[in-house]
Amino acid sequence: MSKNMEALRGNPAPAAPAKGRLARGRKFGWTFDDLALGAALPAIVLIVWQLAGGAGWIDPLFLPTPFAILNAFKELALHGQLAHHFGVSAWRAAAGFLIGGGLGFAVGLTAGFYRRAEHLLDPSIQLLRMVPHLAIAPLVILWFGFGETSKIAIIACGAFFPLYLNTLTGIRGVDNRLFEVTRVLGFGRRTQVFRLILPAAMPNILLGVRLSLALSWLGLVVAELLGSTSGIGFLINVAKQNSATGEIFVGIFIFAAVGKAVDSLVRLLERKWLHWRDGYQG
């Protein structure tokens, strides 16, 4: 009501945009409280774990304490070429994601823009999507050997589908009434794509990026565990043969931490690009 009264008077009350900024600040900004809340659960688990391990309730070969894992991490970092292996893994994941995700995005756009392309491609892609991409890993290795090609191919297979699917869904979900607006405003096809379709599909596309990244990470582990001479997965394999449980945990934590960091990066993009969304903020 107050908004309407203000509209009635025609006064541009400065209070309203300020209120808008406040609401947006909530969307953009993670307050310290939010971060603390998110960190609370892992912190409690680590503390209990350390205390239980220190008291000798858990066999260190079965489950080393967090401090033991930290020491293993230091050891690997100083003498085990951890940085090298990490670099190799990161490169594989990035290359696989860029190739698979990029293809998924491109094919998703094509199918989204051209109905006939969708009718041609989508049934086959849905068929292939139902094959767990890890199941074809042995086949890929048979074809390409144990080199980098097969690893990147396995990762790319996983990264393809989420981006394809979400890009297509995003384009199909563009509000038809806004298309009518672009006709009235005389947008050409190009302008329509860049000013309407891509921005409107962006929430889905970014969701696809997040899901593709997660699957790239998964594919990386499988590819490296199946046989390799470098990478974090290789370190885990070596540690398994040496019964070095601590080093296995180092590998696991690296996967978790880096995966979360990359995901946070994409969510940062979401908050920056998609702040216009009017979703329920909890």
Next chain:
Amino acid sequence: MGNGVLLDIRNLNKTFQTNKGGVEAIRSLNLRIREGEFITVIGPSGCGKSTLLKIVAGLDVAYEGSVELEGNRIVAAGIDKGFIFQEPRLFPWLSVEKNIAADLSLRDPAIRRRVDELIELVRLQGFEKAYPRELSGGMAQRVAIARALLRSPKILLLDEPFGALDAFTRSHMQEVLLDIWQQNRTTMIFVTHDIDEAVYLANRIVILKPRPGEISGILANDLPYPRKQASASFQELRLAVLSEFHGKIERQEYVDRAGI
């Protein structure tokens, strides 16, 4: 064409094809609109008034007859025919000023100046950077009007633009629109189902009757602006519109209701 005729609709027929056969939406409609006129089109639902507007906008070109803007047959939508939908239909990811500019660049000083002028005209100063979700319905609709006006349309088509607004906001929006019309003299076709709104705004009121949509009558409205809704002359005209409705559609209404 001459003598200031902007839009010439001759013998317009429109039939929608459905799986049950054709449904006649508009039958032999003739209408001539001169430059600078403010036309309101009023009629009950199903009288084809929105269909008529979409045809004039070029959003629907599958019609029979002739619809010409400045002597040229309307074959497609475009910026010379501004269109305001019932909902504002803003781009949610763009701020107010960018919504108005849409495909035009605010970095162009000429565009920048025009956008600022329009923001002032629709009384949205201070909200340039706000996003659609931060706006009330009336404010969002004013952004839509500014967006259409930036393209300097020859004719502005409004499809029940204030129908979703509350009474206070609606009367404010009517003032804003009359302001714009008096300043720019943009030709307007305003579709509504609100008799008061139709009488309050227009020079000429086109009354349609439904099934199929046909012109039932056209009333000239010479009352001076600003109009007083409580005045006797206003009420008289209002009654004239009302009786035009009842005289022609009463019988059909009764028949329709008998079926319920």
